[in-house]
Amino acid sequence: MQELIDNISSEKLQSASIKNMAAFYSIYGRGAGCALVSTPSNVSFYSGLPAPIFNGVVSINMTNEDVQSTAEDLQAKLNKKGGPAMWWVGPQTTPENIDALLKQRGLQPAGETPNMVVALAALGAMQSSIENFRIEKVNKVNNPEGQALWVRTAAKGFGVPDPVGAEIAELEATFNDAHYKAAHHYIGYLNDVPVAASSMVLDSGVAGIYAVATVAEARRKGIGAAMTQMPLLEAREMGYHIGILQASAMGHPVYERLGFQEIFRFRTYLQFSQES
Numbered sequence: 001m002q003e004l005i006d007n008i009s010s011e012k013l014q015s016a017s018i019k020n021m022a023a024f025y026s027i028y029g030r031g032a033g034c035a036l037v038s039t040p041s042n043v044s045f046y047s048g049l050p051a052p053i054f055n056g057v058v059s060i061n062m063t064n065e066d067v068q069s070t071a072e073d074l075q076a077k078l079n080k081k082g083g084p085a086m087w088w089v090g091p092q093t094t095p096e097n098i099d100a101l102l103k104q105r106g107l108q109p110a111g112e113t114p115n116m117v118v119a120l121a122a123l124g125a126m127q128s129s130i131e132n133f134r135i136e137k138v139n140k141v142n143n144p145e146g147q148a149l150w151v152r153t154a155a156k157g158f159g160v161p162d163p164v165g166a167e168i169a170e171l172e173a174t175f176n177d178a179h180y181k182a183a184h185h186y187i188g189y190l191n192d193v194p195v196a197a198s199s200m201v202l203d204s205g206v207a208g209i210y211a212v213a214t215v216a217e218a219r220r221k222g223i224g225a226a227m228t229q230m231p232l233l234e235a236r237e238m239g240y241h242i243g244i245l246q247a248s249a250m251g252h253p254v255y256e257r258l259g260f261q262e263i264f265r266f267r268t269y270l271q272f273s274q275e276s
Contacts, residue, residue: 005205006241008117013206014264015060017115017244018090020208022058024201027183032174035077041066044074048081049167051160052110052270055085059093067101071271075105078273086110087269099267107269114247116260120207120236123243123259126229130190130221135230138185144173150185154197157213184234188214188227196223200231207235209245225254 005016022043029036029045037044041062047054055078057070074085087107089098103109138146148169155165188196195218201208209231214223232243246266247255 002203003205004239004241008119008242008261008263010242013117013242013244014090014092014115016204016206016242017117017208017263018058018060018088019204020201020206020244021088021210021246022060023179023203024183024199024208024210025053025056025058027175027180028054028171030175030177030179031171034171037070037073039066042070044070046074046077046081046085047171048077049171050082050164052084052086054168055083056271057085057087059087059089059098061094062098064095064097064101067095067098068105071102071105071107074271075274078271082273084270084272087271088113089267089269090115091264099269102269102271105271106274107271110268110270112265112267114252114262115264115266116245116247116252116255116262117206118232118243118255118258118260120232120241120243123229123232123236126226126233130223130226132191133188133221133223133226135186135188135226138187146187147172147185149194150187150197153187153194153215154199154211154213157195157197157215159216184231186227186231188223190218190221190223196227198227198231200235202235202238202240205240206242206244207232207240209243212245212251224251225258228255229258 026043026045028047035046043058138150151169151172184200186198187194196214199211212227
């Protein structure tokens with residue numbers, strides 16, 4: 001049984017945050033035609049989807065040789081099937097010169113992403129002030145329709161073009177292993193229309209929130225906060241103490257109002273296919 005992180009000052013929280021994120025993104029290396037390499041030093045996943053969030057590397061404790069071999073392996077996939085891919089580098093990621101190594105290989109800096117945490121004991125009760133809004137948990141067992149609806153809703157919320165959204169839905173329909181089934185998916189409905197999505201991964205002693213997305217016409221109503229809060233309240237009922245997420249610029253103030261605080265930032269790099 002995994003050890004639960006019980007406070008936001010734990011020295012284990014940074015590592016737990018990175019491993020939880022790796023658990024979520026590794027799902028995209030487990031579908032049909034995908035590739036996954038998971039070692040104590042890093043998790044490398046490749047789906048072939050034309051968006052960097054679905055292909056990449058979560059770096060943990062790598063050596064110079066790990067960086068080179070992982071980059072070469074991923075480059076071969078990108079050159080063959082396309083990409084791009086994103087590398088996630090934490091403040092304690094080794095080697096210390098990983099940024100220089102990635103730049104030497106032609107990877108492009110893509111900015112920083114805050115990793116935020118919240119003590120679940122501090123979360124308030126769900127508010128019911130959004131009229132005609134409800135959240136339903138997706139049953140992913142023998143429910144391809146619900147699974148596809150979650151993908152389409154999340155894709156629309158992120159502004160993904162319909163053809164790419166269809167590719168994502170087609171790929172996710174092939175996800176059937178225990179790791180995918182263990183993730184919790186949620187759909188938010190406004191006036192019975194699906195308008196928001198989120199996902200939660202319980203791994204490495206923390207509850208990780210991912211894929212929080214609201215369609216443009218339903219924003220600024222508190223729906224994104226609700227899609228974040230409800231899964232975390234469920235996690236609290238299951239005994240978890242800490243919630244984590246990686247915040248976009250749009251989501252950052254929403255998460256701060258819920259009580260999240262930033263504990264570190266990921267440095268991100270983009271790796272593209274190279275013409276032969």
